[in-house]
Amino acid sequence: MTTQTVLPVEPNTLQSISAGNGEPAWLTESRVGGLRLAAELELPKLEKTKLERWDLSHFGAFRSGQPARSQELPAQVASLVDLKEDSNLLVQHNSSVVYTRLSADLAAKGVIFTDLETAVREHGDLVKTYLHTAVKPEENRLTALHAALWNGGVFLYVPKNVEVEIPLQSIFLIDDPSASFAPHVLIVAESNSRVTYVDNYISGSYESKIVHNGAAEVFVKAGAKVQFATVHHLNEQTTDLIHRRAVIDNDGSIEWIVGEMNAGDSVSETLSILKGNGSLSDAKVIAVGSGSQKLNYTTKAIHFGKSSDSQMITRAVMREQATAIINGITKIEKGATKANGEQTEKVLMLSPKARGDANPILLIDEDDVTAGHAASVGQVNQEQIYYLMSRGITREQAERLIIYGFLAPVVSDIPLEQLQEQLQGLVERKLGQ
Incomplete structure (x- = not known):
């Protein structure tokens, strides 16, 4: 079944804008393909949340041309960072990245930390290998639209055996709801590397509605370790939708640390695909809901590798009339022997009108595994x-x-x-x- 969708931009216009921005033909084709998919696909089916009832028509305008980088931090950003000689920072303001900084030491080691649009031009073959392969355009209307309309974003590449001791930080600021705001984060950590990445989504004050439709893809190669911390605190006029995915090879590990602090309605999925033997995932998520917010947060691990391990902790506090659907999903595929998956979801309600629903789900297709879950909702x-x-x-x-x-x-x-x-x-x- 297909649905009729009013697209935020026409395919011919998107093609012209992409070509006018100097994007390679493969990316233009990818964008236009995503837009055409969006006209055919349905919204994602979420547990106890009907996205078709949400107002998801405010994606902002996808514009041609990018302003020159000022290399000056916006006022709202300056208070959030402590710039030092060895600081590593990227700032996106609305549709464009306006500031990037990578220490000379890391650059000398082959680390790449730049906006994704620049990476497409300067490291095209590397980006093409990974872009949209974890969060696939054909999954649903939102992933298709994101593939078509992403802007700014981050590309972080850590070469083999390089250990990055200082966190690399990105700040995504939206204060113009007429502009599209859809950063894409792409991280590749080669074998036996180590890196910590931190990002922060913030918004100014505005009265018009806007939808943030974002994605993050993380590729953790054999023996690599990635720590990914993110805090979202967008205002009540902003609907926040994001897919986070990690693909982990043999003996690699991902640690997710997620703070869902938005004032508007929000949906997120944080998924680890434990492809390799001995791969690890540790996900910690907190959320605080207030007012009449509608929240749906899913943390998920899919085990393919033998002796793979996933841990999930989600804790949500709801006040006033806020409602939250908290999903924890552990899927252990056939052949993932000795895998272990543990999850805990807890919701604390501070008001008799607040609502919380914790849904622990175990899907086990292999006998020789261990798995467990715990869930609680209460005052x-x-x-x-x-x-x-x-x-x-x-x-x-x-x-x-x-x-x-x-x-x-x-x-x-x-x-x-x-x-x-x-x-x-x-x-x-x-x-x-």
């Missing part, structure tokens, strides 16, 4: 409140301590101190404390 534990109050702490302080303790396993793992402090502040603001 703040009154016994804990009374215990703390018996020690001279007020009820409000006691509730605050319990909530912070509930979220601490993720907040404390953020690899940049400034971002960790920012996330703590966002938690406090969203909880009205």
Whole structure:
């Protein structure tokens, strides 16, 4: 079955814009192909969330030409970074990357850290090998539209045996809802390399609606280790939709640290494909919902490799009339012997009108494995409140301590101190404390 879709741009126009921007023919073809797919495909089918009822028509204008980089940080970004001689930073402002910085030391080791549009021109064969192979355009209407309309973005390449000690950071800022905002993050960590990547999605103040339709693809080669931390705090006018995927080879590992702190409706999928033997995935996600937000967050691991291991922790706090669907999915394929998958989903509700739904799902096609899950949805534990109050702490302080303790396993793992402090502040603001 196909659906009639009003496209944000016509195929001929998109083709002209892509060619006018100097993009190679293969990328122009990829964009136009994605747009045509979007006209045929349906929206993703989500657990207990009907995306067809959401207003997903505000993608902004896909424009020709990119402004020259100013290499000056926007005011909203400057307070979030601590620039030093060895800093590594990329900033996207609306549709364009306006600032990039990579230390001379890392550049000398062969590390590439630039916007994806530049990488397409300067490292085309490398980008073409990986782009849209983990998040495929043909999956659904959103992935197809993203393949057609992505802009700015990040390309991070770490050569074999290179260990990057200092985190590389990206900041994605939207303050013009008339412009399309669809960064694509592409990371390739070659065998036995190590890297930490951190990004931060922020927005200015505006009254018009916009949809962020983003994607992140991470390729972890044999023995490589990647830590990927991300915080999303876009405003209530912004609908946030993102697919995150990692493909992990033999003895490689991915660690996801995700802070979902948006003020608007949000959908995310964080998926690890454990392709190799001995591959590892550790995913930690926190979310705080308020107002009348509708949230749907899925954390998923698919095991193909023998002795592969996945761990998932998702913790959500809901207040006022916010609703959250929290899905944890562990899929162990036939032949993935000795695989282990563990997951925990917990939802804490601070209001009688808030709603939370935790859905742990195990799909096991192999006998010789171990797997487990735990899920809970409930109010703040009154016994804990009374215990703390018996020690001279007020009820409000006691509730605050319990909530912070509930979220601490993720907040404390953020690899940049400034971002960790920012996330703590966002938690406090969203909880009205």
